[in-house]
Amino acid sequence: MWLINVKTLELKEFPGDQIPSYAILSHTWGPDNEELTFRNVKDGNVNKDCVGWSKLHGCCQQAESDGIEYAWIDTCCIDKTNHVELSEAINSMFRWYERAFVCYVYLADVPGGDSPQEPGSKFRESRWFGRGWTLQELLAPSDLRFYNSDWHMLGSKKGLRDIIQEITGIPDELLQGITELHGASVAQRMSWAARRETKKKEDLAYCLLGIFGVTMPMLYGEGGDQAFFRLQRHIMMEKTRDDSILAWGLSAQEAPTSDSGQVTSGRILAAGPEEFANSGHIVSYELSAPSKHSLEFSGGYLRIHLPLHIVSAGNAIGLLNCGPQHADQQVDQQVDQQVVGIPLAETTPGSGLYVRPQERPVVLRPKTASGALSMLINIKNDSQAKPPADANRQVWLYNNGKFSLVNLSLIDVVPQSCWDKEGTQITPAVESDGAMHRTLARFRHSDELTCDFVIVLEFEQRGTRTMARSWVTICSRKTPLEELAGKLHHMAHKVSGKASASNGPLNLRVTLEHGAHQPTFRVRLEAMPHPPDVTIDATAELQKWDLELELAQTLCEGSAKIRRLITRQAEVQKRWNDLWHTDGDGTGVQTPLQWAAESGYADMVKVLLDGGADAAAADKNGWTPLIAASSRGHVDVVQLLLSTSGVDIDSKDSDGRTALGWAAGEGHGAVLQLLLEKGAAMCTFRQTLQGHAEPICDLAFSPDSKTLVSASEDKTVRLWDTATGAPGQILRQHDDAVVGVAFSPDGKTLASASRDGTARLWDTATGALRQTLREHKNYVHGVAFSPDGKTLASAGMDRTIRLWDTASGAPRQILWQHDGPVMSVAFSPDGKTLASASCDETARLWDTATGALRQTLREHKNDVLGVAFSPDGKTLASAGMDRTARLWDITSGALRQTFQHEKQVSAVAFSLNGRILVSGSGDATIRLWDVNSGAPLQELQRRGVLFNAVAFLKTRRQRMAINAVAFSPDGKTIASGSEAKTIRLWDVV
Structure with a gap:
């Protein structure tokens, strides 16, 4: 546990059994840039003009005046970049507040002169009473004192208990410390959090861990509902049976019983504490004898021994061993005691499998309801249930x-x-x-x-x-x-x-x-x-x-006109056919249309097209008029040809190149954009590679483009033949997820990075392990070879970049200046510059000879996940959690382009000629961008469907995030890896 010395403001770490007396601060967080962080305090880099300084200074000053040597503040004493430490802190938070000598509650929104006793006071409206995390900070400490924005004391928890009870609904005797927290039912404790909020949805479950005395891992990204489901399952597993955990959904007024025969499967567990808003008076009744039947959750079903009051065939009310508190106070009047009844419907007669229908309300019933039979049943928790549909809706x-x-x-x-x-x-x-x-x-x-x-x-x-x-x-x-x-x-x-x-x-x-x-x-x-x-x-x-309609109309106009039209059409067609055969005899001589298109004579092209020239005719090399015009950048001619029926926009010449491929290769941006708008395919789906058991984390091509290597969370590195898709060697010696891979420039050595804290070098031909590099203190996220193959750079969770001698495996240099985990590294083509991406929201450029920091690129608003150099070394691309890919000028560090996704951008790569950037994102799309103009070129979806630039922002999102993308060195293939555990290969035209 890290504590702050209140006199020196220095951080000191104490083992669990040697923690001294300390004061603890409770507050609500302001904007991130206004709060002091662990790193700020650790490095002595404290901004005295921010709100965080007022909290730190006020807390330490108050603790010193109270004779306390140390203080704990969550913003300053938890290293949030260390996920293990963060998870441990969240699971320990209640205990830390409980063991504090005193807790200071700093209310930044309560001004001087405000009186808590006054109706409508700022104290009663303070944001502190509406935040999720502050609930445990209110309940855990025995000595809790409130301070206004001037650090003047407003009163203690015990002294202000009547007002606090009015605001929070927490019973007076609990605030005084007369009764224990565990004496309150699950439903009561949930109700206290019903109207509270947290910044992250999952935190609404995590902030209740200490209140229920359970622990569980933090899984940010799982969603608020799933986190709350997990919390409830842990309460069931780790605590004695308390049926009130199922007493959610009560109405302020008893709802009428539904007579509808419709059954829409619902949840047996609540989706959030707000569903206990009207359950603050529900207490758990004592069992007449110790229950042998606990609540068990398995396979999506709750196994419970429950009295059932049968309402009709297949429909019942499950009578929980809990009810209104006032009823429990009727001593020796068990007959009149009411319990909470939850609606149940049997899925199949006699199966013992039930659902809790969405359409039917929770009710109160006498505990001794007539005909109630105690049964062991299984109730499904349909966590994906939605509100019931209308009767007429399919x-x-x-x-x-x-x-x-x-x-x-x-x-x-x-x-x-x-x-x-x-x-x-x-x-x-x-x-x-x-x-x-x-x-x-x-x-x-x-x-x-x-x-x-x-x-x-x-x-x-x-x-x-x-x-x-x-x-x-x-x-x-x-x-x-x-x-x-x-x-x-x-x-x-x-x-x-x-x-x-x-x-x-x-x-x-x-x-x-x-x-x-x-x-x-x-x-x-x-x-x-x-x-x-x-x-x-x-x-x-x-x-x-x-045609039937047209024929009927034509017949009405007269048969004579039909004969004239048919005759004229045949004459024109024959004349043009004769002309083409004269010039285009198969020897490679161009047709008139192809010659005019390649020369850019738009007027002549129009005349030829109007005369019936075959716009799709190809010479012996496969060149069509469209390919000819596109290769020369004649936009007006291309426009004319595309407006003509019969033109295949994706036709290929004998070398396999399309009009789009020629326009892109020759740098004709206007033609490129026009072809894309008309639906030309830049990439086509080739195949899917399967074999990994967990999501793909990184991909890399060999220098000859013949081999693809993949890194996966299944702890393996796999090699694939890019021509056939056949799997090759599997490298298995990592002890945790493999998250980075790279080929040496000669293709003979493979490097891998893993969450087991190592980088490893392998022989590509044999798969033999050559070196294990172990200096990093935490996960290794990425690796990159220098252009001469003599140096390997590795990116670490320990905030360092390390340079290694690839021949001996000896460490050469450590680059220290990042303030967060380093996620990716890349060498410039000339080997003189190293780029790095970090969770400190920056990309940085380093001199590889001296290790000196050259540039810090700061425009990203969240973690930077990946970096890549353009083939000419003049541009750096970066991928960010802020949903953007960005392009930077290497010389000046200036931001050149910003490309937008709907979720985090995980990886970026340049094409062979450096004119196209490919980005992979958590929104499950792969997008191609024009580097010079910043225009979107193409979007690739998971099943190989291609969308043009105009439409791609409106396409349907797929479910599986893209974690990795790579361009083959020959520029002919794009590889993508996703959460779906698969790799997909795409042919580039």
């Missing part, structure tokens, strides 16, 4: 992961208003009785040359029942779904009832399945071994309908 719940099993992804729904993308559900609006409603869902196959599948969901309300049907068709990727929905009635008689269809690569069967509980249903998609007898092509059906 919800299609879907799982993107299951769609991917058949290489499909849901890309569009009509009407759009029915689609909750993030919630992965579709909620069709069912109209009045007898009305038919259709919802269309469009699915796209990973094979880019295939048609889309369209599933049509039909709903019809018949009395109290909603009838649901589904059928499937295919359509061209170019057919707008809204157009199809508007004209669906023309083909409904053909498609209705068709449960299967084929688009070539996939033979798809569609099955509609109702969920266990109305009103949910699922549409099951599965591959069939053989195509169906009939597949309806919706695009073809629409074209037939349009």
Whole structure:
């Protein structure tokens, strides 16, 4: 435990059995830049102009006047960059406040002259009474004193207990110390936190650990609900049975009992203390005999021995051994004692498996309710339960992961208003009785040359029942779904009832399945071994309908006009065909259109196109007019060609390059942007590599681009053949997650970084371990080789960068100046500069020869997670927790570009020519950016679907975060690694 000497303001650490008497401060946190940190105090770097100084100075001055030598302040005495220390502190916090000689409560929002006794006083409205962490700070100390913003004492906890009880609802006798905290029921203690808030949602559970005397690890990011579920399970496991933990959801006034037959599975555990807001009077009753039946939680079910009052078949009220406090005071009148009754519904008759329905209220019932039978039952905790649906609402719940099993992804729904993308559900609006409603869902196959599948969901309300049907068709990727929905009635008689269809690569069967509980249903998609007898092509059906209309209209205009048009068209077509054959005889001579396109003669191109020239014609090298114009940067010509039907924007020449590839390679930014806006694919999905058992942390290509290496939380390093995707060697000697990897410049040595505190060097050919580098005092996060391969840099949780001799493994140098864990390192191409990324919100540039700090790059607003140099060494890219990737000028340190994601950016990498930056993010996307203009180029989603620059900010987020990205040295491949435990390879055009 770290304590502050109140005279010298120096920090000193004390073992657990040698802690001296100390004063402790309770306060509410201000802005981070206004609070003093552990590092500030440790280094003597104290800003006396901030609010944190007022707290430190006032607390120490007061402690000194009280004859106390040491003080403890949470902002200054916990090293929050050390996650182990932080977790230990949170689990020990209640005990530390309890053991303090005195606790000073500093109320910065209560001015001098304010009187707590006055109604409407600032004391009564203080923010301190509404914060989660201050609840235990109020309850734990025996001697607690309140001070205003001038450090004048307002009174003690015992002296102000009536006012505090009025504000908090905590009983007077507990504030006086007459009764013990553990004497209050779980429901009562939860109710005291019901109207409190914390900055992080998980903290609303963590701040209650000491109040219930339990410990559990901190898992920030799990969400407030999950943290609170874990807290309740720990209370059940570690404490004697107290049924009041289930007495949540009480109304201020008793709610009417629902007669609805509808059952929507709910939670047996509360999602937060706010659900105990009306349970402050619920106490746990003493058992007449010691209970042999504890509360056990396993596999998502609560196992409990409970009296059941049967209401109807399959429906019961579970009578808890707790109830209103006033009832418990009726001595020897157990007959009249009321208990809390929770609604229960049996999932299957006789199964003993129950759910707590959302629609039904908690009630109070006599403890000796007629017909109550004590039974051992299992109650499901449906932690994902949502509020009950309307009677007329149908919800299609879907799982993107299951769609991917058949290489499909849901890309569009009509009407759009029915689609909750993030919630992965579709909620069709069912109209009045007898009305038919259709919802269309469009699915796209990973094979880019295939048609889309369209599933049509039909709903019809018949009395109290909603009838649901589904059928499937295919359509061209170019057919707008809204157009199809508007004209669906023309083909409904053909498609209705068709449960299967084929688009070539996939033979798809569609099955509609109702969920266990109305009103949910699922549409099951599965591959069939053989195509169906009939597949309806919706695009073809629409074209037939349009042609029928056109034919009818043309017939009305007269047959003579038809003959003239047909004759004229044939003449023009023959003349142009003859002209092309004259010049384009297969010897490589350009067609007139290709020559005009490459030369940039837009007017001539327009004349040729209007005359019927084949815009898709290619010479023997595969060059089309579009490729020719794109390679020369002729924007107006490219625009003309793209507005012409029949042009394949992604056609490739004999070298495999597309128009987009030529524009990007030649640096024609305007053409590049135009092609992207028209849907050109910069990258195409190649394959998925599977084998790791835990999330991927880092990736690196060998210098020859033939091998990919991956690091994973499963403690292994794996090598893969990038051409075939075949797995190679598995390196297993790390004792904890492997979070960083790098190849030496000659490709013969592999370096790895691990949370076991080591960096290791391996022989790439044999997989043999060459060196283990052990000087770091904590996790090692990243590694990088110098361009000459003689030096390895490693980034450590201990805030250091260490340089090692790769031949001997000997440490060469330590770079110390970061104020937080160092997450990543990278050498410049010339080897003269080392870049580092740190949780101190900076990226830094170092002189590799001297170790001197050259630049500190400070624009990030949170942890910096990764760095990468451009191939020319003039630009540095950084990835940050602040949801940005940033580009910096190496010479001046100036910020050049900022690229935005929806969640933290985990990794960045440059293309071979340095013109494209790729970034991977916690928002589960991989994004490509134009380095010079800052324009977004492409977004890659997890199943290989590509989105253009205009649309990508609106695309649906996937579930699994991207942790790593890498560009192959030959510039032809992008690799990505994710929380999904998989690696994906993408071909770059």
